[in-house]
Amino acid sequence: MISYNKLFNKNVIENLEILLSQEFRNTKIRYDDNFKGKSFFVIKPQRDDIVELRTNGSIRQYTIDIIYYMKDVGVYNKQRSLDNRIDTVERLKELLRTNTASIEEFLYFVDSDGKDFLTSDTENLVILKRPILITSQEQFFITSNGRSFSVFPPLHTYQWHDATIESVNYETISSNPSYLLASMEFKCLVEEVYA
Amino acid sequence: MATPFTSVLKANVIDPLEALLKAEFKGIPVHHDPEFKRRGNFFIRLIPFADELEVQTTEDQLRNYAILLRMYRLTKGRFSKRNNFEQLINFSDRIKRLVNNNSNYKPSSTYKWNDGVISSINYDPNLDDEEVGYQVADLTFNCNVLI
Numbered sequence: 001m002i003s004y005n006k007l008f009n010k011n012v013i014e015n016l017e018i019l020l021s022q023e024f025r026n027t028k029i030r031y032d033d034n035f036k037g038k039s040f041f042v043i044k045p046q047r048d049d050i051v052e053l054r055t056n057g058s059i060r061q062y063t064i065d066i067i068y069y070m071k072d073v074g075v076y077n078k079q080r081s082l083d084n085r086i087d088t089v090e091r092l093k094e095l096l097r098t099n100t101a102s103i104e105e106f107l108y109f110v111d112s113d114g115k116d117f118l119t120s121d122t123e124n125l126v127i128l129k130r131p132i133l134i135t136s137q138e139q140f141f142i143t144s145n146g147r148s149f150s151v152f153p154p155l156h157t158y159q160w161h162d163a164t165i166e167s168v169n170y171e172t173i174s175s176n177p178s179y180l181l182a183s184m185e186f187k188c189l190v191e192e193v194y195a
Numbered sequence: 196m197a198t199p200f201t202s203v204l205k206a207n208v209i210d211p212l213e214a215l216l217k218a219e220f221k222g223i224p225v226h227h228d229p230e231f232k233r234r235g236n237f238f239i240r241l242i243p244f245a246d247e248l249e250v251q252t253t254e255d256q257l258r259n260y261a262i263l264l265r266m267y268r269l270t271k272g273r274f275s276k277r278n279n280f281e282q283l284i285n286f287s288d289r290i291k292r293l294v295n296n297n298s299n300y301k302p303s304s305t306y307k308w309n310d311g312v313i314s315s316i317n318y319d320p321n322l323d324d325e326e327v328g329y330q331v332a333d334l335t336f337n338c339n340v341l342i
Binding site (some may be wrong): 006008013045047048058 | 289
């Protein structure tokens with residue numbers, strides 16, 4: 001079996017899912033047409049196209065439909081039927097604008113037993129008094145076994161670049177009449193270098 | 196007297212591509228049905244759809260061939276878990292890398308093609324009524340063959 005990178009799943013879908021779930025904490029992410037809940041996102045992988053072919057790698061463009069469903073019953077006034085969708089879409093556009101290139105910084109620690117752990121939120125961790133650590137947002141980590149820690153230089157992982165919501169469609173017809181929807185076309189580029 | 200010829204599409208593209216797939220994915224069924232037929236839970240259809248002249252010289256031709264690899268995965272019930280998508284997408288990524296690793300393909304030093312690539316993948320193709328119930332991904336394979 002050849003070795004390969006699960007780029008679409010790992011770099012694109014998982015990363016997008018993390019961004020969505022961190023930003024919209026009360027909105028579920030689904031991968032089917034099962035209508036459940038007050039509001040939810042549906043992620044539908046669409047395309048994977050070659051942009052540039054190199055001797056030892058490639059750049060590919062990935063396209064995903066993100067559909068935001070919002071349950072709405074009763075009178076469809078402007079505020080109920082449109083505003084929430086617009087707010088969600090605009091927030092998502094801004095979220096991706098600030099994450100147009102997703103290069104994550106991990107801080108890397110090793111304890112005295114050689115066990116390591118990572119933080120994925122790019123916060124700085126300061127060792128106050130072993131084994132208590134505090135993040136730049138004043139979140140504490142306390143270990144109970146008195147181990148000391150060594151801090152390693154941060155690791156950087158590349159996920160994608162040129163990520164954007166290319167188009168938004170506030171659709172008037174939904175496959176479920178109880179739900180209103182806004183569908184967005186998400187595109188990003190991923191550069192792969194073959195090992 | 197009939198003109199002697201070689202079926203380039205078959206000998207240089209379809210047969211080696213099928214052999215490449217079968218060597219990498221042991222036991223995977225590869226079919227050539229022009230119309231859809233139910234062939235099990237997981238299978239690939241190879242559908243040639245383009246053969247275009249790239250360069251013409253007095254002695255040679257460089258032609259670009261395009262083959263559609265239509266991949267089927269039978270899913271039962273609703274696609275409620277991400278795992279349903281993951282397998283098909285990972286499978287596609289593996290085929291992409293397989294083709295990239297063999298972009299200039301010369302098994303046993305016998306030239307088959309050059310510039311082989313999976314140029315596009317469509318995860319949401321139009322389906323016939325009979326195909327509903329399968330997850331389907333369309334992978335477009337392109338290569339050049341010097342004849």
